[in-house]
Amino acid sequence: MHSSARRRVLPGFGLTLGLSWSYLGLIVLLPLSGLFLKTFSLSWAQFWDTVASPRVLAAYRLSFGAAFLAALLNAVFGLLVAWVLVRYRFPGKALVDALVDLPFALPTAVAGLTLTTLYSRNGWYGQHLEALGFQVAFTPVGIVIALTFIGLPFVVRTVQPVLEDIEADVEEAAATLGATPWQVFTRVLFPSVMPALLSGFTLAFARAIGEYGSVVFISGNMPMKTEIAPLLIITRLEQYDYAGATAIAGVMLAASFALLLAVNLLQRWTQRRFETRPGTG
């Protein structure tokens, strides 16, 4: 950290300040404020008729519901993967660790194409599931699977560093005092990773709500059944219904900002827990 006395010793303050704010303003803030202006220029009736129509409500329910389920799945398996990567040694571990980021580096359209083909009737997974009577592609289950895929790195990468930083002596103390491994996990470890887990869950949830590329192939896009909210925005735009598209987007944007705020608060909580957690050396 730097003391305030020498903070302006380094050059470039004015240049980088001007550059950062003007670029941010031009590329991000100005275009986004256009959306806000457009939302507020709609009359209440215009806004409400769009947002509360059965088709839009069904799309919101699907987008938020599937995103929530996918984030929940990611919380469970993400914690497990992070735990296994931090605590155990096994062959190929470095490769597995690198692979966790794949959904983040792989274009969403590629994920969508691949998952749809795998789960469709003749696909590697689909043909076996079909024989058992399950259909995944073109159903909400397929949407949850696509969203689980793209959200996978979030929980692992937020929980992993926290698990690594937990000091051994707390666990050892608990074990010395007679706690079973399960008790050590539920009473000592889980409370420590809880904020990070929640933060990873929220990141995965936020990402999944707005996701488009990976979902649009596998969902089948049937109105009222498997039509996600982002797709509905595109449908409205194709009909040159800018007001309708803006109203649907306005609600989603408000949800995104609320989640962004939640993540910021959660991350502050995580840091605080770390700095003040008692009993660590």
Next chain:
Amino acid sequence: MHPPSHAPRRDRRLVSGPAAVRWLLISVALAFLGFFLVVPLVAVFTYALQKGVGAYFAAILEPEAWSAIRLTLLAAAIAVPLNLVFGLAAAWLISRFRFPGRDVLLTLIDLPFSVSPVIAGLIFVLLFGRQGWLGPWLAEHDIHIIFAVPGIVLATVFVTFPFVVREVLPIMQAQGHDEEEAALSLGASGWRTFLHVTLPKVKWGVLYGVLLCNARAMGEFGAVSVVSGHVRGVTNTLPLHAEILYNEYNLAGAFAVASLLTVLALVTLAVKKYVEWKAEAP
């Protein structure tokens, strides 16, 4: 939004619980990852090559695929340098100075991560579309942004905005600036100090940030799909071209195009691993 990257540390406690539990947990985790990540990865290349190597290269080398490759490269060639310059400037600003509005700036930088790609496309349609704010003026002057190349570039710049800052900032913050102050006090100019002292210290983070930014720029689908208009041979990027082939039931062609993007993703991951390994090594 994107997951925070970090360099894993060496294991300290390798024994946790009985061996049976250990192997059960490892098996479940690996089965999950195999099922969700490895099989799809193998599937991309299997489907791409299902009609043979000849058909694979034919799908990549046909004129429409080439024009998609060119447009994808163009969008990335504009978006990445712009976001690189911004990323370095913003990382320098935030890591080196305290000033009013610093926290706000830090939060706003993440905005493009928390906005749905479709909304990222929508905002540019609202600005430049036929019925957008500037639509009539643009039509009058015969300037095409939406359903044309400039719209694709703008949407790409927007969605890849935070990548470089996000990777470089933590490294600049961690490394402090004593060496910069030494260089300055010895009479080096600000630019010289930045180029010869700061940049070499953060180069691996910059490289990874650039690669992530590039992977997303080349792979972006939702935002680009909204502003593209899908004009074959003119406003199709690689992901959009793959979508069109898929919708025409040309599965092998779609996956041939998808495999190019998959190789790019794998290279990005490999560089990430290398950067982490470099950061750990003294």
